[in-house]
Amino acid sequence: MKINSIILENFRNYRSLELDFDADRNIIVGENAQGKTNLIEAIYLTAFARSFRAVNSAELVMFGKDSARVSTDIKSEDIDKNINIIIRSDGKKMIKKDGKLIRRTTELLNNVVVVLFSPDDLRIIKDSPDRRRSFINREISQMRPAYYEVLRRYSDVLRQKNALLKSCMHSDGSRQYNDEMLDIFDSQLADSGYEIIRFRREFTEMLSAEAADIMNNISGGREKLLIEYRTGCDFITSPEGREILYSQFRHNRDRDMRNGYATLGPHRDDLEFYINGKDAKKYGSQGQQRTIALSLKLAEIRIARLLLDESPVLLLDDVLSELDLDRQRFLVNEIEDVQLFITSAEPNAEVIKELRGGTLFRVEEGNITRVSKY
Numbered sequence: 001m002k003i004n005s006i007i008l009e010n011f012r013n014y015r016s017l018e019l020d021f022d023a024d025r026n027i028i029v030g031e032n033a034q035g036k037t038n039l040i041e042a043i044y045l046t047a048f049a050r051s052f053r054a055v056n057s058a059e060l061v062m063f064g065k066d067s068a069r070v071s072t073d074i075k076s077e078d079i080d081k082n083i084n085i086i087i088r089s090d091g092k093k094m095i096k097k098d099g100k101l102i103r104r105t106t107e108l109l110n111n112v113v114v115v116l117f118s119p120d121d122l123r124i125i126k127d128s129p130d131r132r133r134s135f136i137n138r139e140i141s142q143m144r145p146a147y148y149e150v151l152r153r154y155s156d157v158l159r160q161k162n163a164l165l166k167s168c169m170h171s172d173g174s175r176q177y178n179d180e181m182l183d184i185f186d187s188q189l190a191d192s193g194y195e196i197i198r199f200r201r202e203f204t205e206m207l208s209a210e211a212a213d214i215m216n217n218i219s220g221g222r223e224k225l226l227i228e229y230r231t232g233c234d235f236i237t238s239p240e241g242r243e244i245l246y247s248q249f250r251h252n253r254d255r256d257m258r259n260g261y262a263t264l265g266p267h268r269d270d271l272e273f274y275i276n277g278k279d280a281k282k283y284g285s286q287g288q289q290r291t292i293a294l295s296l297k298l299a300e301i302r303i304a305r306l307l308l309d310e311s312p313v314l315l316l317d318d319v320l321s322e323l324d325l326d327r328q329r330f331l332v333n334e335i336e337d338v339q340l341f342i343t344s345a346e347p348n349a350e351v352i353k354e355l356r357g358g359t360l361f362r363v364e365e366g367n368i369t370r371v372s373k374y
């Protein structure tokens with residue numbers, strides 16, 4: 001997959017930009033607050049229909065403007081495609097693929113698969129479970145749009161169930177429950193929850209195998225990584241699996257009622273990381289935790305290649321300087337055939353030298369100029 005070119009209009013600090021990219025390596029250099037991450041964000045938007053940092057899409061529209069536009073020419077499965085996204089200042093979006101309106105995010109998802117690596121990702125092991133869940137949710141959704149659909153269904157019902165549980169708790173301490181309604185919700189949550197856990201288990205196994213191999217290479221065989229999906233649910237992959245989940249949700253109802261929200265389900269699950277059998281969250285050094293984060297990103301690239309038969313696009317936002325030279329080199333070598341976008345305030349000259357055959361761009365106040373091909 002390749003991003004051939006991009007047009008930005010009133011997107012963040014870009015008033016008007018038209019840029020052709022290098023098919024292999026794009027190094028984007030600029031001082032702070034010039035627009036490096038904004039460009040990465042625009043590419044990411046093309047893949048996911050949402051930003052990785054803006055809570056509300058309205059933030060993406062240039063201050064004082066009515067709307068923003070991001071139009072991207074991409075090539076995937078050997079076909080040229082155009083994704084055109086208009087964002088209004090009220091946050092509403094309109095997405096077209098080759099001029100035709102796209103109504104559901106799932107139709108966008110695997111047109112272009114991107115792997116984003118930013119300094120935030122280096123904290124994934126230490127961060128809250130929520131971060132790790134959104135990581136797997138995003139990755140599986142990109143490669144398995146059907147997953148995105150079940151996830152959406154699950155979240156909808158979960159929201160309704162939580163609202164009901166909350167409304168059952170009266171201010172005088174008394175409670176009144178609509179058991180029939182809760183049965184319906186739990187049954188629907190068991191349907192989609194079962195699918196979610198199945199997808200996540202399968203993905204975690206792939207992730208663990210690939211990331212362990214990478215970690216093994218980086219550490220010269222000293223560090224054995226294992227990743228496990230930890231669920232609070234009684235889960236078995238079998239035709240009865242869904243029934244078992246449903247009855248567990250029902251047995252858990254008292255606890256849900258006491259708490260006033262759904263206390264059990266994939267929305268409470270987590271990923272666990274072990275190095276040489278020890279929990280990396282508790283015992284891993286900062287360096288080891290960073291190496292795991294790097295291994296995860298590189299594993300994502302391998303998994304995308306396996307599942308889609310194509311290399312994804314890699315976006316490295318300001319992350320090279322966070323890695324030591326050995327890890328930078330390792331990364332650069334692992335990604336030979338991937339189209340790459342790297343941003344940096346001060347790129348390391350040695351690493352740039354190893355990224356042979358790329359184009360250097362300079363960003364200044366929402367303008368980008370091509371500096372050189374090298």
Ligand SMILES: Nc1ncnc2c1ncn2[C@@H]1O[C@H](COP(=O)(O)OP(=O)(O)OP(=O)(O)O)[C@@H](O)[C@H]1O
Pocket residue numbers: 011012013030031032033034035036037038039059060061062063318345
């Ligand atoms: N909606 C918006 N309209 C106009 N300008 C915006 C908008 N949102 C952000 N900006 C501007 O974009 C700039 C930040 O851009 P960006 O985050 O891409 O910087 P950067 O080059 O990645 O910097 P750093 O090296 O610090 O990460 C800031 O000057 C900010 O004021």
Ligand SMILES: [Mg+2]
Pocket residue numbers: 036037038318
């Ligand atoms: Mg930035």
